Every structure is written in structure tokens, then in C-alpha cells.
Amino acid sequence: xxxxxxxxxxxxxxxxxxxxxxxxxxxxxxxxxxxxxxxxxxxxxxxxxxxxxxxxxxxxxxxxxxxxxxxxxxxxxxxxxxxxxxxxxxxxxxxxxxxxxxxxxxxxxxxxxxxxxxxxxxxxxxxxxxxxxxxxxxxxxxxxxxxxxxxxxxxxxxxxx
Numbered sequence: 001x002x003x004x005x006x007x008x009x010x011x012x013x014x015x016x017x018x019x020x021x022x023x024x025x026x027x028x029x030x031x032x033x034x035x036x037x038x039x040x041x042x043x044x045x046x047x048x049x050x051x052x053x054x055x056x057x058x059x060x061x062x063x064x065x066x067x068x069x070x071x072x073x074x075x076x077x078x079x080x081x082x083x084x085x086x087x088x089x090x091x092x093x094x095x096x097x098x099x100x101x102x103x104x105x106x107x108x109x110x111x112x113x114x115x116x117x118x119x120x121x122x123x124x125x126x127x128x129x130x131x132x133x134x135x136x137x138x139x140x141x142x143x144x145x146x147x148x149x150x151x152x153x154x155x156x157x158x159x160x161x
Contacts, residue, residue: 006040008043009117009120009121010121014124015030015033020070034078045081047081047082049104055070082111099134112138118137119138120138
């Protein structure tokens with residue numbers, strides 16, 4: 001059997017919003033990906049900017065109640081958070097110039113690049129989806145059911161062979 005590793009996925013803010021707002025045709029698939037992360041089948045990452053951007057209390061929810069709920073959610077150990085440190089900020093600045101992105105989108109994309117994830121999930125059809133295929137070793141797509149939660153490790157010797 002070949003050596004494999006868990007798929008690494010990064011979410012920008014929109015999958016979280018789809019989940020929190022129970023968006024039709026989106027929330028269920030996002031929940032299935034979160035469930036895979038909870039089970040440890042995949043590694044799920046996000047920029048800490050998602051905590052700021054996803055702060056959109058659902059109708060009928062007080063701001064203070066939502067803030068506490070959202071904070072508890074993002075504290076889950078199976079959501080790996082990356083702060084936009086100096087290296088992410090430098091890469092985001094480069095991406096802003098090269099692809100004419102706003103600071104937020106550039107930061108999410110830079111986070112995914114820095115973490116060397118396999119997939120960046122987004123519902124941002126205006127800016128991020130159009131970059132699929134333009135960033136080496138990164139798939140940018142809408143959240144989708146995961147047929148495989150592991151991928152072969154390239155360049156690693158197989159001790160069984």
C-alpha cells in the first residue's frame with residue numbers, strides 16, 4: 001500500500017457563512033466536510049480573518065449571543081487557524097498586485113498557499129474561483145463531497161515495497 005496523507009482543505013469565509021445561515025444547496029455539503037474534519041479524516045484550515053468576516057448574526061439572534069456561539073465554534077480543535085503573520089501578509093500583498101484581489105481575498109488565498117493545502121473551498125465566484133489553475137498545487141473550488149480523504153504522498157519511499 002502506498003504512503004498516503006490526509007487531504008488538507010482551507011476554507012475562506014463563505015463556507016462558514018453558508019453553514020451558519022443554513023444556505024440551501026450549500027449547508028449540507030459544508031456540514032459533511034466539517035464532520036470529516038471532526039472525525040479526523042481530513043485537515044481543515046482557515047485564516048483567523050474568517051472569525052471576523054463570518055460575524056453575521058442570523059436574523060433573530062442577538063449580537064452578543066451570536067458572538068459567543070461563533071467564538072465557541074471557531075475554538076474547535078479540528079479547525080486549524082492561521083493568523084495572517086508577516087509571511088502571509090507579504091504573499092497577500094503580492095497576490096493583490098498580480099490578481100487584483102482585495103485584501104481579504106488575497107489573505108485567504110495567501111493563507112492557503114502558506115499552509116500548502118490541497119484545496120481552497122470558496123463560494124466567491126467573482127474573484128477566487130476564477131483563479132483555479134493559476135496557483136501551482138492548489139485547487140480552488142466550491143465545497144464538494146469528498147470522494148477521497150487521503151492522497152498519495154509523492155516522493156516518499158514505500159517501506160512495504
